[in-house]
Amino acid sequence: xxxxxxxxxxxxxxxxxxxxxxxxxxxxxxxxxxxxxxxxxxxxxxxxxxxxxxxxxxxxxxxxxxxxxxxxxxxxxxxxxxxxxxxxxxxxxxxxxxxxxxxxxxxxxxxxxxxxxxxxxxxxxxxxxxxxxxxxxxxxxxxxxxxxxxxxxxxxxxxxxxxxxxxxxxxxxxxxxxxxxxxxxxxxxxxxxxxxxxxxxxx
Ligand code: CA
Numbered sequence: 001x002x003x004x005x006x007x008x009x010x011x012x013x014x015x016x017x018x019x020x021x022x023x024x025x026x027x028x029x030x031x032x033x034x035x036x037x038x039x040x041x042x043x044x045x046x047x048x049x050x051x052x053x054x055x056x057x058x059x060x061x062x063x064x065x066x067x068x069x070x071x072x073x074x075x076x077x078x079x080x081x082x083x084x085x086x087x088x089x090x091x092x093x094x095x096x097x098x099x100x101x102x103x104x105x106x107x108x109x110x111x112x113x114x115x116x117x118x119x120x121x122x123x124x125x126x127x128x129x130x131x132x133x134x135x136x137x138x139x140x141x142x143x144x145x146x147x148x149x150x151x152x153x154x155x156x157x158x159x160x161x162x163x164x165x166x167x168x169x170x171x172x173x174x175x176x177x178x179x180x181x182x183x184x185x186x187x188x189x190x191x192x193x194x195x196x197x198x199x200x201x202x203x
Pocket of ligand 1: 132
């Protein structure tokens with residue numbers, strides 16, 4: 001990989017390491033993967049390049065995940081190595097190198113770490129909330145349900161499922177008929193997100 005990493009300057013490695021928590025060696029390996037996906041040596045990845053990530057091949061939400069990667073983490077349909085490292089840091093296994101927690105304006109506890117539970121939940125929420133209004137409405141939920149079980153469930157049942165889910169999760173005093181981020185997190189609180197959303201991207 002020597003020639004691969006020679007263009008990755010030590011100063012970049014240092015900056016990316018402090019942003020992501022990846023070690024220098026992990027960053028070099030990540031760069032190896034990045035360049036192997038960047039077929040035409042463009043210096044960035046496109047939607048087509050990201051389609052080649054084998055870890056995503058069996059994921060029914062692959063297209064949506066790639067959309068989040070490119071649109072929310074990249075710029076103009078391109079994801080450069082720094083952006084790529086930052087987003088994959090969300091799924092980095094292992095302890096945070098600092099455990100300083102702070103409260104945000106909503107009183108929710110979060111950490112600055114890219115692989116915190118908060119970061120993972122945010123990423124997951126964005127897979128649903130594509131209009132970024134901080135709520136998951138019925139059509140956003142339906143679009144995910146279609147990807148997950150679309151071929152196995154008739155449209156009217158799918159519709160009923162979406163309505164039932166929203167009815168269960170939205171309390172009457174909430175103005176809009178949509179699932180808030182807070183409720184989304186509460187719903188997922190029984191699931192070990194830290195484990196489910198960590199992946200061994202680096203072999
Ligand atoms: Ca929304």
